[in-house]
Amino acid sequence: MTESTDKGRYDFNRIEPKWQDHWLNNRTFKTPNPNESGDKPKYYILDMFPYPSGAGLHVGHPEGYTASDIVSRYKRMRGFNVLHPMGWDAFGLPAEQYAVQTGTHPAVTTQKNIDNMRRQIQSLGFSYDWDREVNTTDVGYVKWTQWIFLKMFNSWFDEAQQKARPIDQLPIPDGLSDTEKEAYINNHRLAYEHEAPVNWCPALGTVLANEEVIGGVSERGGHPVVRKPMRQWMLRITQFAERLLDGLDGLDWSDSIKKLQSDWIGKSIGAEVDFKIDGGTGFQPVNHGQDGRATDIIRVFTTRPDTLFGATYMVMSPEHPLVDTITTDEHKAAVEAYKEMASKKSDLDRTDLTKDKTGQFTGGYAINPVNSEKIPIWISDYVLISYGTGAIMSVPAHDERDFEFATKFDLPIIQVVEPDNAARASSSCKHGQDGRATCFTGDGTAINSGEFTGLKTPEFKEKIAAWLAENNFGEKAVNYKLRDWLFSRQRYWGEPFPILHTEDGRVIALDESELPLELPALEDYKPSESGEPPLAKATDWVNVTLADGTKARRETNTMPQWAGSCWYYLRYMDPKNDVAAVDFEKQKYWLPIDLYIGGAEHAVLHLLYSRFWHKLLHDLGFVSTQEPYQKLINQGMILGSDNQKMSKSRGNVINPDDVVSEYGADSMRLYEMFMGPLEATKPWSMQGVEGVYRFLQRAWRAIINPETGDLLDCIQKTDPDEPTERILHQTIKKVTEDIEGFAFNTAISQMMIFVNHISKLEIRPKAAMEKFVLILSPLAPHLCEELWQRLGHTDSLAYAEWPAFEADKAKEKEIELAIQIKGKTKDKITIAADATEETTQQMALASKKVQAALDGKKAKKIIVIKSRLVNIVA
RNA sequence: GCCGGAGUGGCGGAAUUGGCAGACGCGCGGGAUUCAAAAUCCCGUUCCCCUCGGGGAGUGUGGGUUCAAGUCCCACCUCCGGUACCA
Numbered sequence: 001m002t003e004s005t006d007k008g009r010y011d012f013n014r015i016e017p018k019w020q021d022h023w024l025n026n027r028t029f030k031t032p033n034p035n036e037s038g039d040k041p042k043y044y045i046l047d048m049f050p051y052p053s054g055a056g057l058h059v060g061h062p063e064g065y066t067a068s069d070i071v072s073r074y075k076r077m078r079g080f081n082v083l084h085p086m087g088w089d090a091f092g093l094p095a096e097q098y099a100v101q102t103g104t105h106p107a108v109t110t111q112k113n114i115d116n117m118r119r120q121i122q123s124l125g126f127s128y129d130w131d132r133e134v135n136t137t138d139v140g141y142v143k144w145t146q147w148i149f150l151k152m153f154n155s156w157f158d159e160a161q162q163k164a165r166p167i168d169q170l171p172i173p174d175g176l177s178d179t180e181k182e183a184y185i186n187n188h189r190l191a192y193e194h195e196a197p198v199n200w201c202p203a204l205g206t207v208l209a210n211e212e213v214i215g216g217v218s219e220r221g222g223h224p225v226v227r228k229p230m231r232q233w234m235l236r237i238t239q240f241a242e243r244l245l246d247g248l249d250g251l252d253w254s255d256s257i258k259k260l261q262s263d264w265i266g267k268s269i270g271a272e273v274d275f276k277i278d279g280g281t282g283f284q285p286v287n288h289g290q291d292g293r294a295t296d297i298i299r300v301f302t303t304r305p306d307t308l309f310g311a312t313y314m315v316m317s318p319e320h321p322l323v324d325t326i327t328t329d330e331h332k333a334a335v336e337a338y339k340e341m342a343s344k345k346s347d348l349d350r351t352d353l354t355k356d357k358t359g360q361f362t363g364g365y366a367i368n369p370v371n372s373e374k375i376p377i378w379i380s381d382y383v384l385i386s387y388g389t390g391a392i393m394s395v396p397a398h399d400e401r402d403f404e405f406a407t408k409f410d411l412p413i414i415q416v417v418e419p420d421n422a423a424r425a426s427s428s429c430k431h432g433q434d435g436r437a438t439c440f441t442g443d444g445t446a447i448n449s450g451e452f453t454g455l456k457t458p459e460f461k462e463k464i465a466a467w468l469a470e471n472n473f474g475e476k477a478v479n480y481k482l483r484d485w486l487f488s489r490q491r492y493w494g495e496p497f498p499i500l501h502t503e504d505g506r507v508i509a510l511d512e513s514e515l516p517l518e519l520p521a522l523e524d525y526k527p528s529e530s531g532e533p534p535l536a537k538a539t540d541w542v543n544v545t546l547a548d549g550t551k552a553r554r555e556t557n558t559m560p561q562w563a564g565s566c567w568y569y570l571r572y573m574d575p576k577n578d579v580a581a582v583d584f585e586k587q588k589y590w591l592p593i594d595l596y597i598g599g600a601e602h603a604v605l606h607l608l609y610s611r612f613w614h615k616l617l618h619d620l621g622f623v624s625t626q627e628p629y630q631k632l633i634n635q636g637m638i639l640g641s642d643n644q645k646m647s648k649s650r651g652n653v654i655n656p657d658d659v660v661s662e663y664g665a666d667s668m669r670l671y672e673m674f675m676g677p678l679e680a681t682k683p684w685s686m687q688g689v690e691g692v693y694r695f696l697q698r699a700w701r702a703i704i705n706p707e708t709g710d711l712l713d714c715i716q717k718t719d720p721d722e723p724t725e726r727i728l729h730q731t732i733k734k735v736t737e738d739i740e741g742f743a744f745n746t747a748i749s750q751m752m753i754f755v756n757h758i759s760k761l762e763i764r765p766k767a768a769m770e771k772f773v774l775i776l777s778p779l780a781p782h783l784c785e786e787l788w789q790r791l792g793h794t795d796s797l798a799y800a801e802w803p804a805f806e807a808d809k810a811k812e813k814e815i816e817l818a819i820q821i822k823g824k825t826k827d828k829i830t831i832a833a834d835a836t837e838e839t840t841q842q843m844a845l846a847s848k849k850v851q852a853a854l855d856g857k858k859a860k861k862i863i864v865i866k867s868r869l870v871n872i873v874a
Numbered sequence: 875g876c877c878g879g880a881g882u883g884g885c886g887g888a889a890u891u892g893g894c895a896g897a898c899g900c901g902c903g904g905g906a907u908u909c910a911a912a913a914u915c916c917c918g919u920u921c922c923c924c925u926c927g928g929g930g931a932g933u934g935u936g937g938g939u940u941c942a943a944g945u946c947c948c949a950c951c952u953c954c955g956g957u958a959c960c961a
Contacts, residue, residue: 214957214958255878256877256878256879256956259877259878260877260878260956260957263877263956263957266960268960268961270961300961301960301961302961303961304961315961357959381959382959382961383959383960383961384959384960384961386960387960387961388960388961391961392961393961394961395961399961400875400959401959401961402961404959479960479961480960481960600955600956603956637955674886674887674898674899675886675887676886676887677887680879680880680887681879681880681954681955682886682887683885683886685885685886685900687885687886687899687900687901688885688886688899688900690900691886691898691899691900692899694899695898695899697914701914745886745887745888745898745899746887746888746897746898748898748899749887749888749897749898749899750897750898751898752898752899753897753898756898759915816894817894818893818894819894820893820894820941820942822941822942823893823940823941823942823943824942825894828894860941861941862941863893863941863942865893865942868890868893868894869893869894869942871893871941871942872941873941873942
């Protein structure tokens with residue numbers, strides 16, 4: 001091939017690196033700060049940053065990144081000051097496991113992976129402002145993650161004001177000793193230490209949050225998880241439950257994601273009810289005084305106080321503190337054995353799919369407050385100590401779990417709600433084995449309920465709550481499924497806690513001025529079987545002598561990977577600030593994030609944690625908005641060409657590097673968007689890539705002379721003919737609207753239609769071709785920059801004005817109209833777009849085919865849908 | 875089990891939100907170009923029947939509403955994703 005022919009070919013291998021260098025060297029996408037941006041409106045578009053894995057990018061990453069890049073480029077052309085950054089969520093297990101095997105410091109591995117993934121991301125031509133790159137493992141970043149932790153440690157939650165406040169504003173009850181005072185304060189901190197059974201994963205050598213355990217095994221790796229009591233750091237996210245729930249209302253997120261979050265928070269409204277313990281069974285009443293209320297009682301939580309008359313027994317969690325007190329001597333041995341068994345059960349056993357109920361009678365009895373019935377008290381591990389009060393009243397006739405338990409242990413079942421007919425037929429009504437006893441969990445009308453008989457369920461709930469309060473038996477109550485966030489991990493590669501434990505058992509936080517607290521170097525990164533974190537081995541680092549001579553040990557747990565990603569969106573606004581996490585004015589300008597794109601796998605964890613931190617920072621006055629992420633879009637999963645999840649073992653993994661080297665970045669970008677709707681799951685097809693590649697070549701050849709590389713002679717400064725003008729404006733309209741609506745696949749289709757049309761023209765109006773290049777540029781920026789330059793422009797098109805469309809010019813002059821008889825199309829006629837209804841009707845009836853089909857019958861009714869069809873009912 | 879999402883040609887997917895089903899692309903068939911191939915261009919391509927002209931069926935299944943249903947209503951089937959006794 002000669003030099004001259006080469007010049008004119010669509011050579012992405014030359015074009016793409018050329019423009020990537022141009023953008024980087026010219027800082028094309030450097031984002032001005034608020035005071036430098038003139039009066040442009042701001043637009044903050046964020047991608048979920050990746051973990052820099054050794055395997056590099058997979059094709060799922062560029063999907064979201066391409067979508068966000070298209071919107072970013074589009075918004076710039078529409079005159080917005082766009083913040084579009086990228087960074088690295090770089091703490092985490094794989095680098096640490098590699099360190100365990102090889103002794104290589106995780107920072108080294110991480111840096112190598114980051115460099116590789118940055119190269120990959122840059123090879124796709126995304127318009128990130130690389131001057132704002134952040135890395136959660138940089139000490140300059142860790143410093144502020146630790147700083148936020150200190151803010152949590154030094155805050156409490158004011159229930160009355162529903163907000164976090166500095167700990168020094170915590171009202172402390174009078175008459176406490178110094179030790180009591182300190183304990184009181186520690187009990188109110190938003191970050192606190194807690195000794196409790198946790199999810200210990202022996203294989204990973206760490207504890208996991210509830211959210212990281214799926215079906216009894218670890219989310220990462222699928223290793224078994226067991227319950228083990230350990231001292232842990234917790235964050236009091238539960239105090240924010242109500243606000244995290246309320247805040248969802250104002251967010252532009254999909255309903256399904258909002259629902260996932262609200263289900264996770266799991267708000268239940270009901271009542272707490274006190275059951276007196278019956279004294280006649282050899283049991284000695286105790287005084288455990290919950291909040292100054294009645295003593296010698298067991299308190300339960302129920303969402304169905306209207307079924308109190310149907311409570312035939314009570315179940316306590318085996319871990320409930322009153323179990324030993326109410327157990328009679330006769331049952332002591334059996335109860336102890338049951339408790340022992342329950343405590344050993346792993347989470348896997350607890351979620352046993354058979355869900356066969358187990359339990360043990362304690363010998364104790366309680367008195368039902370509504371009818372003074374004496375009911376037996378059982379223990380069972382289907383009642384969780386960590387939810388509600390750790391004890392329930394059992395209403396087997398109206399709760400499936402209670403029903404199962406009662407059936408198994410032959411406990412009485414009393415029906416107290418009569419379903420209305422519709423509900424009776426529905427599936428909320430379940431029959432027992434004997435075919436007579438049933439379990440109905442829906443609403444209905446009360447029966448067998450004393451003075452309340454006859455009430456509808458909702459009304460009953462109101463009345464009984466008032467009755468309980470009046471008689472001092474209980475009150476309305478709200479419970480959440482959400483638990484406090486277990487925030488410590490027994491790992492090396494994470495943020496160290498800025499915390500010291502003194503010899504005399506006090507917990508001291510570092511001063512802000514002592515941050516960052518850096519990780520020590522280690523020889524051996526291996527976790528220990530005892531659960532002691534690797535950091536404990538760094539004795540020089542761990543042991544500290546304070547200014548007053550007190551000896552102390554550093555906290556050796558580290559923070560979980562979620563920590564860094566909780567606030568990274570703030571750091572992008574001000575990545576190099578060393579006196580604040582983010583400058584107040586900058587966050588005020590940029591927040592909230594206008595568009596957040598990422599995978600749905602982060603629907604609960606990352607998004608919930610992050611919203612929690614944001615609310616805390618808001619309460620303390622560091623950020624101005626209640627919520628960080630205003631609009632959220634979840635890109636769908638990309639499957640292998642075999643319609644299966646991509647995985648090494650299936651051998652169906654597509655490497656973006658290969659696609660880029662074979663077809664170029666623009667084809668890769670375009671194909672990812674052409675595959676289908678952004679949010680859909682869809683399979684990869686190399687032939688599909690080839691299809692969009694051909695389209696880009698056609699676009700190139702529609703403008704460039706393949707011999708010389710100059711513009712084709714047919715590109716002329718003339719006005720477009722009518723059809724060309726119409727298609728151009730239709731295309732601008734469709735592409736504009738589709739980008740706004742994230743429907744990139746159909747935008748591309750329309751541009752293909754444009755190219756198909758223009759390629760047939762012998763004279764191609766230059767202005768039309770320029771407009772086309774501009775609207776294609778957000779999707780295929782390298783190709784378009786090159787074409788733009790060859791069309792005679794010296795500046796990058798990144799900030800060129802987005803072409804406007806005129807609705808009039810996009811309209812068809814003549815329209816093909818379908819003529820139907822009773823909904824079946826019999827003929828098609830072409831008619832002026834502005835034809836009146838009357839002429840349309842006449843023309844329709846004049847059709848020979850229609851006349852033939854009518855066969856002399858008279859039209860009873862004629863429906864004319866303007867510029868679409870005529871339907872004749874004969 | 876429960877909660878979401880989805881079922882449209884050989885394939886990926888389009889369809890003014892009730893108005894011509896199958897845009898656009900892939901694949902396939904035919905033709906042009908070529909010594910030949912690749913590339914490119916043109917034509918065709920839902921299925922069935924038919925000699926041309928044409929006719930019939932059709933958006934997971936069965937019913938319904940309507941002049942008109944992929945779209946709305948009722949019942950069900952299948953696949954994918956999430957979840958696990960939260961009283």
